[in-house]
Amino acid sequence: MSDVAARVGVSQALVSLVFRNQPGASSLTRQRVFQAAEELGYRPDTAAQLLRRTRSRQLGVLFTMRHPHDVGVVEALYPAAEKHGYHLALSAMVADRDERQAVEQLLGLRSEAIIIIGAESSPQNLVTVAGPTPLIEINPCTRAAGVDVVRTANSKGIRQAVDHLTGLGHRAITHIDGGTMPAADERRRGYRTAMRRHGLAEHIQILPGDYTEESGARAARELLQQGELPTAIIAGNDRCAHGVLNTFLRAGLTVPTDVSIVGYDDSQLAQLSFIDLTSVRQDVTEVARLAVQAAVERLDEGRTVDRDIVLDPTLVVRGSTGPPRAR
Amino acid sequence: MSDVAARVGVSQALVSLVFRNQPGASSLTRQRVFQAAEELGYRPDTAAQLLRRTRSRQLGVLFTMRHPHDVGVVEALYPAAEKHGYHLALSAMVADRDERQAVEQLLGLRSEAIIIIGAESSPQNLVTVAGPTPLIEINPCTRAAGVDVVRTANSKGIRQAVDHLTGLGHRAITHIDGGTMPAADERRRGYRTAMRRHGLAEHIQILPGDYTEESGARAARELLQQGELPTAIIAGNDRCAHGVLNTFLRAGLTVPTDVSIVGYDDSQLAQLSFIDLTSVRQDVTEVARLAVQAAVERLDEGRTVDRDIVLDPTLVVRGSTGPPRAR
DNA sequence: CTGAAAGCGCTAACAA
């Protein structure tokens, strides 16, 4: 930077102003600075900026790449953050690298807040690691004090699915749950409640799953072996539904004539023409927007009380659900 | 850090040594430093380290999250980098955020080299942006001078697929390509060559695709409409194969009895029990290892000539391929 | 084994 300044014949501070688009430099100077920078191949050094600035204007993002829905959220976070003048620092949660380590990395880079997407473990220990840095969890497993949460009303989503199916005439509706995965608990409870509300308590059947395709396939095989199939299945998420769907197709059943299937997330998977899955939509753009907003409220607007932001999901009806075959 | 030093009653420099695990501090001092840090909640500041250190020991990673294979590579990069004492800085390529911007971010953070996974555009402009920073491309679309490349021998992989299918008795083998996507060109050429080598030039049929599920589904529908199905299909990648497979299943065909299908990547998708796709494997662990090694050679061992590292792929035979039905 | 001092590249507060 001093090279650029020397070349133009001005002070470093002025060059700094120009690069930050701050007022206080004549347009002639601006031009000359940019030209000199171009010629010298100068690029501002983020590390030095980070060190010197009072604010880093960086949001840390903790994510896994294994769930299409989470991927969608990350993608949506970029424009959402930019709108408020923030940058994103990414850190992946992968095997052999626990969440704690990932958080440490983001903190070391001076992230002002950390957005965690679909963490599988409790945020409690992260709170102690993060200290005063605001934490925002998207679709967490469990809540913790001091953490903002953005999530969709899972029970409501499941209720919509059950309403839709009963409206079509279904009574034997089975749920394949997500075990201890994020939001699974709420979806399970929502299923029970909705079934009771429709007077279908005796048809309540919950099979264990973990949001993976294989868990869906396993559950489907189990149902096939039992011989007594339900007329509809609500899977814990789209991936699980995918496993159920394909396993049934392979077994020669037709969907939705033999069985109706509902997923959760309305991820790209559900939208594929040959999957064409009725699914409960969580709007990733909206989720991302609200997560960033929560961070901004903490950082720029002085909010200190926790927020629990709940979005209403919407059921997207596609070709995997229909009336049950008359029996 | 000065707080910690003051608390223990030593100089900052000593505390620094301790945190970097450098020799030159007594074990008593070490203990006391760590304890004081714990009590004060001290965490070394990455920005300051980055600024001061002569080497950042950071590798930038540019990636998309949409292809399961790429995700696998990113995950494998963490341990590979750590083995050489490097950290990873992640930057996603998403819509509205071009590769150039992503590279700028990584460069600003002082990445010593940048590993690019499956970029869809030519690396040529990135070379000018990166300047002297080594670039390593994993499965690129096109090669560029000054860039190391790690890839699998795509033509060899396709040849193995063709060999496998002809060995089963197939003659009408169609390829659904990846258009302008990474490695698609080579796979297409490999297909043509292998078919000719088996004297099946007249059976060469290439349908357009783009590595997405939908492109596979589209191609499959087209084949169904034509009425004249090949006995086997080699898809450009696993996602495409997935679209083909499901579309055929939906249409009432059985795989592999009616049609055999081969994918490419051997991603998690192919490994799912209900997909069970014969696929050409690219070993992500090995790819990641070699990419990091290429960076290390440039950075620590003074290599300046470009390298083109080609891995041998291996065909993983699963349930989606079998002998053709006698006609 | 330990400490003092310089400075990485930049920004913020002030002075001109």
Place this chain on the structure above:
DNA sequence: TTGTTAGCGCTTTCAG
């Protein structure tokens, strides 16, 4: 509109 100064938190070098 521009320049001066001080220092962010750490590492490095050199001297004890």
